[in-house]
Amino acid sequence: MPTVGPRSGDAIFANVERVNAELFTLTYGAIVRQLLTDLEEVEEVNKQLDQMGYNIGTRLIDEFLAKANISRCVDFKETAEMIAKVGFKMFLGVTASVTNWDIEGTCCSVVLEENPLVDFVELPDTCQGLYYCNVLCGVIRGALEMVSMKTEVTWVRDVLRGDDSYELQVKLLKQVPEEYPYKDDE
Amino acid sequence: MQFFGGSDVSPSPPAPTAAGHNANVMYMFNRNGVCLFYREWNRPLRTLNPQQDHKLMFGLLFSLKSLTAKMDPTSVDRGNLGVPQLPGQGCSFHSFRTNTYKLSFMESPSGIKIILVTDPRTGDLREALKYIYSLYVEYVAKNPLYDPGTPIR
Numbered sequence: 001m002p003t004v005g006p007r008s009g010d011a012i013f014a015n016v017e018r019v020n021a022e023l024f025t026l027t028y029g030a031i032v033r034q035l036l037t038d039l040e041e042v043e044e045v046n047k048q049l050d051q052m053g054y055n056i057g058t059r060l061i062d063e064f065l066a067k068a069n070i071s072r073c074v075d076f077k078e079t080a081e082m083i084a085k086v087g088f089k090m091f092l093g094v095t096a097s098v099t100n101w102d103i104e105g106t107c108c109s110v111v112l113e114e115n116p117l118v119d120f121v122e123l124p125d126t127c128q129g130l131y132y133c134n135v136l137c138g139v140i141r142g143a144l145e146m147v148s149m150k151t152e153v154t155w156v157r158d159v160l161r162g163d164d165s166y167e168l169q170v171k172l173l174k175q176v177p178e179e180y181p182y183k184d185d186e
Numbered sequence: 187m188q189f190f191g192g193s194d195v196s197p198s199p200p201a202p203t204a205a206g207h208n209a210n211v212m213y214m215f216n217r218n219g220v221c222l223f224y225r226e227w228n229r230p231l232r233t234l235n236p237q238q239d240h241k242l243m244f245g246l247l248f249s250l251k252s253l254t255a256k257m258d259p260t261s262v263d264r265g266n267l268g269v270p271q272l273p274g275q276g277c278s279f280h281s282f283r284t285n286t287y288k289l290s291f292m293e294s295p296s297g298i299k300i301i302l303v304t305d306p307r308t309g310d311l312r313e314a315l316k317y318i319y320s321l322y323v324e325y326v327a328k329n330p331l332y333d334p335g336t337p338i339r
Contacts, residue, residue: 059327061296066323069316072295146217146296178217178297180248 012067012090021093025119032132042129049131053138054145061143064090072147076172077101079149080108083140083170092116109156112166123160131155133166140170148176210287210303214322214338217297219244223338247291247299254279280312294319 035045068086073079084096094116100109117133131137137153144151150173157163214223221240234242255278281290288306292315293299300315300322326332 062294062298062319062327063323065294065296066316066320148297178248180245 010089012086013093016067016090018093021116021119025116025121028117028135029121032130036127036130042127046129046131046134049134050138050141053135053140054142055138056135057139057142057144058146060091060139061146064143075105076149077105077108079144079147080110080170083143084110087143088112106172108170110168110170112168115159115166118160121160128161131158132160133158137168140168148178150174150176210305212303213240213243213299213301215240215244215247215299215301221337222298243301244299247301250279250282251293281310290315292316292319298322 032045032049035048036042039045039048064087067090068082070082070086073082080098084098088094088096088110092115094112094114096110096112098108098110100107102108115133117136121132123130123132133155137155140153141151152171152173154169154171155167156169157165157167159166210228211226212224213221216222219241221244224236224240233239278293279291281288283289283306286306288304288308290302290304290308290311291299292312298319300318302311302315302318304311326338332338
């Protein structure tokens with residue numbers, strides 16, 4: 001049986017079911033607003049968004065793998081390309097690009113030209129420390145952890161804070177090999 | 187722009203016609219060895235209690251995967267047998283056959299393993315396993331009430 005190669009982000013995006021963009025943006029905005037009201041501390045909200053993203057990421061990875069039909073990536077560079085080209089396209093409908101590789105190949109920047117989560121959003125002065133899209137950091141971190149890569153994801157540039165585009169820094173901390181979970185004496 | 191959403195869409199790949207009605211047993215494990223799903227349709231001989239059976243199956247597959255990766259003649263870098271594998275290295279086996287049954291296996295990069303024991307004359311079940319995986323994604327991973335790492339009911 002001929003094996004199907006990895007499907008491009010566009011092909012999958014055309015196939016998945018979609019919701020209205022405004023609905024998505026407004027729902028996300030409502031979540032952030034509610035978190036700000038409940039928690040009041042901007043740092044707490046950032047952490048909470050990251051945690052929510054992490055939980056989403058651990059489930060999202062299975063869906064991504066099933067729909068994109070790819071086998072294991074050989075190294076981190078390929079992984080980052082996959083996330084930017086296929087992942088972002090599939091789930092958010094935007095293409096990201098990968099730049100700024102460091103010498104060992106463990107740290108890169110994912111640049112998003114447009115970000116659907118922040119349509120119609122402006123940060124007021126009271127919330128200047130807020131990373132509005134921190135949920136995306138959590139999603140990437142959670143998803144990569146489920147494929148045995150421990151990473152750290154942070155925002156480098158954020159349009160809501162005055163920069164010109166969105167830039168996420170993804171740093172690979174280590175690759176965790178699979179271990180036999182049962183103890184030997186049982 | 188429009189986005190992904192919705193949870194009641196049926197998975198897009200069509201069900202393969204090969205593996206019709208001859209599945210005997212099916213297991214599904216996650217990366218920690220928890221047996222997420224077990225179903226049997228035709229299993230005359232029972233030797234172990236379910237716990238041991240699951241452990242045996244998981245251990246078997248884990249070791250087989252490790253062994254096949256180490257014995258790969260095309261790959262460059264070789265550690266000794268027993269050294270844990272980094273992700274991205276190594277090949278993966280997909281089935282073995284005895285004179286009475288055939289066991290087909292699929293592992294996703296996230297550690298979900300799907301095992302199907304069938305009649306030995308069954309053809310290649312990789313497409314069927316992929317289909318099962320996408321069903322898992324559709325109805326289990328997306329279910330907000332499902333706690334990852336617990337058996338599926």
